[in-house]
Amino acid sequence: MTLTARRVGGAPVILRPLRGRDRREWEALRVANVEWLRPWEATSPEPLATTMPFRQLVRHFDHEASEGRLQPFVIETEGRLVGQMHLFGIAWGSLRSACAGYWVAESFAGQGIVPFALAAACDHAFLVLGLHRVEVNIRPENTASLRVVEKLGFHEEGLRRRYLHIDGQWRDHRSFALTTEDLGRKSLVELWNHSQET
Ligand SMILES: CC(C)(COP(=O)(O)OP(=O)(O)OC[C@H]1O[C@@H](n2cnc3c(N)ncnc32)[C@H](O)[C@@H]1OP(=O)(O)O)[C@@H](O)C(=O)NCCC(=O)NCCS
Numbered sequence: 566m567t568l569t570a571r572r573v574g575g576a577p578v579i580l581r582p583l584r585g586r587d588r589r590e591w592e593a594l595r596v597a598n599v600e601w602l603r604p605w606e607a608t609s610p611e612p613l614a615t616t617m618p619f620r621q622l623v624r625h626f627d628h629e630a631s632e633g634r635l636q637p638f639v640i641e642t643e644g645r646l647v648g649q650m651h652l653f654g655i656a657w658g659s660l661r662s663a664c665a666g667y668w669v670a671e672s673f674a675g676q677g678i679v680p681f682a683l684a685a686a687c688d689h690a691f692l693v694l695g696l697h698r699v700e701v702n703i704r705p706e707n708t709a710s711l712r713v714v715e716k717l718g719f720h721e722e723g724l725r726r727r728y729l730h731i732d733g734q735w736r737d738h739r740s741f742a743l744t745t746e747d748l749g750r751k752s753l754v755e756l757w758n759h760s761q762e763t
Pocket of ligand 1: 706
């Protein structure tokens with residue numbers, strides 16, 4: 566599944582699955598951004614855990630997507646891979662909820678790419694998958710990410726104590742969410758574009 570967000574004043578933001586042929590570009594992107602991502606990236610509480618080799622990672626993403634638990638997208642713009650956008654922890658039944666996690670390369674930060682990628686992921690969650698809620702959990706220190714959810718009108722719901730294992734420790738997170746009632750079947754990408762035009 567590929568999602569394309571039209572973007573006022575910039576190249577479209579494309580969300581698509583990671584593919585086997587992305588290996589070289591993906592690994593270069595990750596290496597270039599290790600320090601940029603370290604304070605915000607999920608880590609394993611298992612001290613000896615290792616990162617997955619690329620091919621296994623692609624297989625893992627495809628498998629989790631086919632089981633309906635994950636929507637794993639890379640972010641592409643101007644023909645380049647620039648980051649990641651995941652809807653993870655997808656729950657069905659009476660909950661119908663997902664969490665969004667994201668990052669963009671340091672060299673592409675501040676260009677409004679992630680707000681469009683998150684808006685496109687929310688449109689997909691609500692209008693295609695039929696989910697009811699999308700949550701984003703953010704460390705209180707992460708002012709750039711707090712701006713992303715503020716721009717898109719997410720509602721703050723409180724503090725989750727020691728919620729996620731990030732950069733080697735359990736970290737508190739501020740919790741934000743949108744539900745279908747907040748959008749009334751409107752496209753968040755279109756609402757965000759419209760707010761940029763006016
Ligand atoms: C948080 C993040 C995803 C924002 O993505 P983005 O595409 O840069 O989003 P925006 O362009 O809307 O910028 C958001 C804010 O980042 C800050 N910012 C702008 N340029 C920046 C730069 N070059 N470097 C760092 N932060 C910058 C500004 O505060 C901006 O808010 P503003 O538009 O009101 O000025 C991105 O900074 C990132 O990937 N950070 C590292 C990983 C991370 O924190 N992931 C989220 C975990 S919850």
